[in-house]
Amino acid sequence: MNDTTKQITYLGAALKAPRISEAATRLADQARDNNWSFEDYLAAVLEREVSARDASGAQLRVRAAGFPAVKTIDDFNFDMQPAIRSQITALTSGAWLTEARNIVLLGPPGTGKTHLATALGVQACHLGRRVLFATATDWITRLAAAHQTGRLPAELARLRGYPLIIIDEVGYLPFEQDAANLFFQLVTTRYEHASIILTSNLPFSAWGAVFGDQAVAAAMIDRIVHHADVIVLKGASYRLKGHDIDPLPSIKAQQVAN
Ligand code: ADP
Ligand code: MG
Numbered sequence: 001m002n003d004t005t006k007q008i009t010y011l012g013a014a015l016k017a018p019r020i021s022e023a024a025t026r027l028a029d030q031a032r033d034n035n036w037s038f039e040d041y042l043a044a045v046l047e048r049e050v051s052a053r054d055a056s057g058a059q060l061r062v063r064a065a066g067f068p069a070v071k072t073i074d075d076f077n078f079d080m081q082p083a084i085r086s087q088i089t090a091l092t093s094g095a096w097l098t099e100a101r102n103i104v105l106l107g108p109p110g111t112g113k114t115h116l117a118t119a120l121g122v123q124a125c126h127l128g129r130r131v132l133f134a135t136a137t138d139w140i141t142r143l144a145a146a147h148q149t150g151r152l153p154a155e156l157a158r159l160r161g162y163p164l165i166i167i168d169e170v171g172y173l174p175f176e177q178d179a180a181n182l183f184f185q186l187v188t189t190r191y192e193h194a195s196i197i198l199t200s201n202l203p204f205s206a207w208g209a210v211f212g213d214q215a216v217a218a219a220m221i222d223r224i225v226h227h228a229d230v231i232v233l234k235g236a237s238y239r240l241k242g243h244d245i246d247p248l249p250s251i252k253a254q255q256v257a258n
């Protein structure tokens with residue numbers, strides 16, 4: 001190692017940019033072979049550091065988000081849901097995050113709601129956004145804990161700092177009135193400021209029963225859907241694919257009987 005290389009290693013460490021020293025020597029040979037300008041060489045070296053930082057930042061954000069499993073849009077088989085392919089493709093630019101728009105995924109169990117919510121969340125992490133994922137029940141538990149200790153406003157303000165939160169499984173369990181109220185506040189503090197992805201197995205018309213109050217449900221749906229893409233998934237559960245299991249035999253039997 002010559003003196004200049006040693007100095008570059010030292011300076012890279014001092015800048016906490018270890019990839020600079022790694023790239024500097026390697027790219028210098030390439031630069032000499034290809035007659036790069038000094039500027040081209042410097043840009044190439046700095047670019048290595050920046051892209052490595054972005055990648056490790058994205059990894060940290062994915063880990064911090066609390067996804068139940070990491071899924072991607074590439075993993076999603078659109079042949080199962082052909083109607084939504086163009087809608088999802090249009091979202092991959094990430095413009096919806098900049099505009100603080102919401103995404104609502106509706107459909108029966110096993111049709112890919114959690115998968116797509118996660119995949120869009122993972123993509124947001126790669127676009128530099130911090131994300132938090134939890135089920136509706138978990139969000140209520142967290143907010144109720146904050147409320148009990150007088151920290152609700154602070155907690156809502158903290159959450160507002162996240163450009164995206166994902167609320168999975170709205171509708172699996174009905175909310176008590178206090179819980180519905182907390183949920184309403186979560187939605188209101190984010191309105192036109194930061195994005196929400198929300199999934200539900202129920203159509204909007206059934207949300208009144210979930211929130212125990214038609215007026216609260218209507219006000220909430222209004223705020224969520226005002227700037228939102230609503231994506232409706234259809235068909236049989238992917239989980240049961242190839243198992244030849246009828247998930248609701250009793251209902252079918254009843255229909256046949258009628
Ligand atoms: P939901 O949240 O609608 O109940 P999930 O998103 O949890 O359904 O999907 C259930 C399982 O099936 C997950 O492992 C998911 O990755 C997978 N899955 C669902 N739909 C698809 C699809 N179209 N392509 C690939 N995997 C899918
Ligand atoms: Mg799910």
